[in-house]
Amino acid sequence: MMSLHGVDVYLNTSEFPNLPQEVGSFSLIFVASRGTRMKPGATDIAWPQCRYFSETEVTDQDIENLVAKINAAGFQWTKCQKLFKIDGVNAFSQPY
């Protein structure tokens, strides 16, 4: 059975995004570029993938609220991908 636990928000920026670490039950797990974790100050970032995750199950509305906050902070998102667990197991990859 699928349960919703987070979202990868992809941003239109080539700089490391200064995003909120905690939003509701979500934590910012990492910012990655092309599948590799980036540290603050990193350069050569392409289309950063920002993972917000909650160990407890969340709703579509929680994700919409999160994305609205990111938008309000001045970031343009170009793609969002929901993160599911299937039978309690993460159903998505991790970056290097």
Next chain:
Amino acid sequence: MAHKVCLIRGDGTGPELVSAVETVFRAANVAIDWVEVEAGLACVEAGKPIVPDETIEKIREVGIGLKAPMTTPIGKGSVSPNVTLRKRLDLYACVRPVFSLPGVETPFKNLDIVIFRENTEDLYAQIEYMATETVAHSVKVISESGCEKIIRAAFEYARKNGRKKVVGVHKANIMKVADGLFLRTFKRISEEYPDIESWDNIVDNQCMQLVTKWSIYDVLVTLNLYGDIVSDLAAGMMGGLGVAPGANFGTNCAVFEAVHGSAPKYTGMNKVNPTALLLSGTLMLDHLGETKARADIEGALKATLMKGVKTYDLGGSATTSGFAEAICSELKG
């Protein structure tokens, strides 16, 4: 003064191969100050990452490394040490030269091609999701900056090494957006190199032409997945992964490696062919400016093969260390 080089001895047969390279380098009077760094299964067994942060930092600091084959553990959550090194060090250019070796019989005479494979993006970004319970989704990321770096590297290499032709390899007839970006970038950059003939090929056609018209090709440049497949195809044309060298270049860092696996079933048997790692080592010597040592070692290797001294994969009976000693004899002769 000795060149400082980070050394990863690897897993399985890796340490035996490294010993063979060290033996030949000593005989060629190449002064290397090896800085041993840890990575691979021993790290995993000790509860560390397969490539510890200290190893990444040391290679970044020294700027150059030689890596023997490592084993990717099978199981949930395991990561490839090779991909980890490429991604963490941003080694964006995988360079795979393939060329005919005397005494290594193949149907492909006078083979001499260098393949540039983008190393850090494409499907190898490994961004994957289960979109539903029954549908998987893998994200192919292609950036203009990633394309530009690998394409420029290929043209610069061609110009520096007297190569006359660069071919861009893609599948833009199907993936019109992602591969289309690569193709547009290839055409734009090729205009900066009017002294080098260039054209593009669709990857399936390129594979067919490699085995039918290999002699017309010089330098190929392509995306990560196609590069992975095409370079191993070309390695087979050269005589197999046991003889095919590889190098990975970033902006400030380079790691040289044999592209074959660690062959764990042959561990300790002194059996595996050290040619691929040795030729990766001679690419490294060239990078270090040791062009004479490179020529000497490659000349001795070819002389050894010409005399019929070969390891089992090439139909011979020489051991790993025996093959290295035979090369040393040629160097001293």
